Amino acid sequence: MSVTAADLKKVFAKAVPADVMAKIDPAQPMAAQGVDSLAITAMAVALQHAYGVTVTPEDGVRLKTLNDVAAWVNTVKAAS
């Protein structure tokens, strides 16, 4: 079953403050919508816990939107 942006919002519930997460448009850059570096590291840690996937520094500068992250998780999971 593929991961959606809505699934990720649940996975990231503890990583990103609720008021920030509630307003996030999954098609727009997260860092432009109140997500800071603390939240990004917490999101990467949450992805590791939830799906066993590791976000590399290269992924870290490329995955801008919640939709980008969902598509990336699905690609990585399909390849493993």
Add this chain to the structure above:
Amino acid sequence: MGNCVSRLFLDLIPQWPDRLAARCRDESLSYAELGRLVRGMGGVVRSLGAGPGSCVLLASPDSFSFLAGFWGCILGGAVAAPVNSRLPQDDYSVCIAEIRPSLVVAPPGHCALEAAREAGVAALALDDASLPGLAEGAAPVSPFPSQADDVALLLVTSGTTGHPKVVPHTQAHFFAVAEHIGNFMGLRADDVVLCSAKMSHAYGLFMSLLLPLQVGATVVLDPDKPSAPRTLELLVREKVSVLASVPALFGLMLLALEDTVRLDSLRLCMSSGEALPEAVHAAWQEATGLEMWSGYGATETMTFVIGSRPPETQPGKAGRAIPPYEAVVLDADNRPAPSGVPGHLGIRGPTVMTGYRNAPQWTRKVFTPDGFYLTGDMAVEEDGVFTILGRMDDMFKAGGLWVSPVRVENALLSHEAVAQCAVTGGAAAGFSLVRAHVVLKDGRELDDALRAKLREHAAARLPESMIPTDIVQLEALPLTASGKVKRYKLKHGA
């Protein structure tokens, strides 16, 4: 030599009285106006009992009040001690006990003022709204005839345990930074400079307050916590030409950057504070067409001592010693290590502190008999180019700021579920983070709810930069024969 405020700032103003010295929240300040405010604040500070030999703790955010308050103190002969404006009140109490200021300056309602009152120290509520009235009402102070060795600045840094160490820098150090790092950076009168590191840190202090003002450039100040969207907005709106920041913010700006935004005014991008990941270096260059500069320094050296400029900058490497600084990699006996062999990085040069204030036991540990300051960083040198490899101790940085592991550990250990705890640095998605390894009481399991509770517990007791992002459960902590936690093993084995 004279007072550094006069020589490096006030005496130069007749060359460019009407140029903009600073911009903050859409307000502008000309050099002539800033000069008047500095002279006035010198009088205000003096009238509140802070004169030659005494010390002023400045907890103002980056703002016109900081510029005028900081230079005003030094102009009148007092010592300026800037501290992070976003600390919990207890941290200010500790700083006040350590520094013993005669005056604490902070915005109205700031908890540093409350800490001052509790300690019986004079407090001045100052913000940009009250600054002009205060400064104009005071008798301007004439520049105190300072000597080269007079202490002008105290910077606060912390060790593994989190107890503050106070680093004095002298009048002569200001002149040396202005000359040597001025030459290295090559700022121009038409530059607009933005440094995301705050002026309470050495990096922000020389980049925002010293270097731009001695060439007639404009500094852009952001009083708030640095954020990627606002920094990008400032870069465009203020037509910033020189951006100095840390890897975490460069990475975040890349994530926030929209394809339509052009950062055309930028000519120089400096990364310091932590090693810049190669991926961020490459992506930033692609986004802006600019190669990155890099700088390495410490609170104890006041400024960059190693650095590199395009086209010499190599991702992951710090660069060469900046003349006249000497950098050397030392072996366990403090002898120079051969090229290519890792060792302890030592620095000698005109702005290296002579020792921590009132702490000869710490000072002894960080100097070699030849007078090299031991940075605590492991490094390797090849063809004169230095690469920083990591720490010799348990200190680490997250988001460009120092984290004291013992302090984070104590915060978590005060929670009823935690039996043992060890804190290390880590990284995720190219960003540095704080990772706590915990052993829980009574066979409890670490689930998401408890993880969140532990983070909240830590957040109530620590500066934001030290809150653990990742918390992992262990059955037991790995210990050395003498019972010390092997943090190195946790960092690399987890």
